[in-house]
Amino acid sequence: MGTVAVSLTDAPACGFDAVNITITKVRIHASNIASDTDAGWTDIALTPARKINLLNLTNGVMETLGQTSLATGHYSQIRLVLDPNGGGSVANSVVPSGSSIERSLDTPSAAQSGIKLVNDFDVGANQRVDLVLDFDACKSVVSKGNGNYALKPVVKVVPTTLNGISGFINSALLSSHVAITAQQNGAIIAATVPNASSGEFALTRLPAGNYDVVITADDRAAGVIGAVPVAAGATMTALSTSAAPLTLPPSLQGSISGTVTLTPASATEVATVTARQVISGGPAVALRYQAADLLNGSYTLAKLPVAPIQYVSYSSTLPLIFSSAASTPSAGRYRLDATAVGYAVQTNAAVDISSVNQTGINFNLTP
Known part of the structure; x- marks a missing residue:
């Protein structure tokens, strides 16, 4: 037997002060084509179901969902199961920026059978495997007219090693909705926001390679740092220090x-x-x-x-x-x-x- 542990992290959400999801269980199966009713599932149950604000999980912060024993072997499918809204409670919700009103987040029926993630991993005898699920709130929440919102889950399994890109943003920009992304060929691979007090940021758990780091803020020009190297090991590539933080000039x-x-x-x-x-x-x-x-x-x-x-x-x-x-x-x-x-x-x-x-x-x- 071996052990698998699962944690949750997040990229920032666009235009929201809170994005809440309620998780009931994580399911694991050896087959990537198994349906939710097939035999052979191993569950990590969250009892009681846990309501998590995804926006608290940026800059490498993780929420531990639990662990379970697994037979040694190869596994190919993970499902993240959400609690449905109803019964007078709002299990999944958003709070739009500048509002104090919690709005129900409509979830697809598939979320109750499990958001399907295909990811191959092996469990060895007496070994522990750590899995990190990156739930991209910004890409997962979409508007559907009249102030209503729907969840279209964008979730991926990311490396567990805490590597990536770090730095500091000038404090003068911190009230200007700063966003930092790591990109390759114009595609966004990871995103974060700076700490609201210190300006520190971290783009974490990136596959090894070179990234273009893009910084945007309200009423500022965009900044781009090209070809930032990221190693596979537990190292962070620094772009700035607290003494000399990154800043951007004003722009219409x-x-x-x-x-x-x-x-x-x-x-x-x-x-x-x-x-x-x-x-x-x-x-x-x-x-x-x-x-x-x-x-x-x-x-x-x-x-x-x-x-x-x-x-x-x-x-x-x-x-x-x-x-x-x-x-x-x-x-x-x-x-x-x-x-x-x-x-x-x-x-x-x-x-x-x-x-x-x-x-x-x-x-x-x-x-």
Whole structure:
């Protein structure tokens, strides 16, 4: 026999002060195609069911869900089972930023049979395996009109080793909704927010490789640190210190809005619109993204900087000094990509917000 232990962590949520889910159990099976009613499941039961605010689990903080004994062998499927709303209680909910009202978060029926995660791992005799489930609240909560919200779970199993990228953000920015992401080829791999008091941040449990770190904040230019190396071992790559924190210059900001239509229509798939720029001689980066409303397809990308990206290639010699970088499209313009699972990507190559906000930037996605 061996032992498996499961913990939960989170990336930050966009536009919410709380994202609560209530977990009843974690289930483990050897087969990646086993249904929830098949034999052979091993359960880690949370008794009583535990209501967890995912936004408390950023910067490497974890919530231990429990452990259980497992027969030695190979395992391929994990299910995270949520308690349904009902019976006068709100098991799963959100609190929008600036509000004190807890709103019910509609969960798919599959959440009660278990959010399915396919992840291969081996349990050896007298060995312990630690699994960390990364629940991406920002990508998992979508609006569905009239102030209602739905859960479309985005969960992945991440390495247990506490490695990654760390640093400090200038205290002058901490009230400006700072977000920090680790990206590869313009795709967001991990995200976090700085500590509200110290400005310290950590992008943790990253696969080894090079990452572009993107920093955004309200009324500021975006900052990008290119090709930041992350090792497989338990080491953190520092980008700044508390004595010399990262800062961003002021910038005018604009917005882009419109609708995304799925043809054929889908009641389950969520469309996402992402604003990107490509730094000349450097990487492509995503500056903002937004899931379209489930009911009407509307989206708004707000707080897009008009000023040029501030860029610096990574160096172990600190402090890192940003400078304005040319990009494609140029400053104040963004490439928009609209995506949805099962549909072809649609792109608007250059939306100009340098002098006016843009509305009616619509997409029609087809398979």
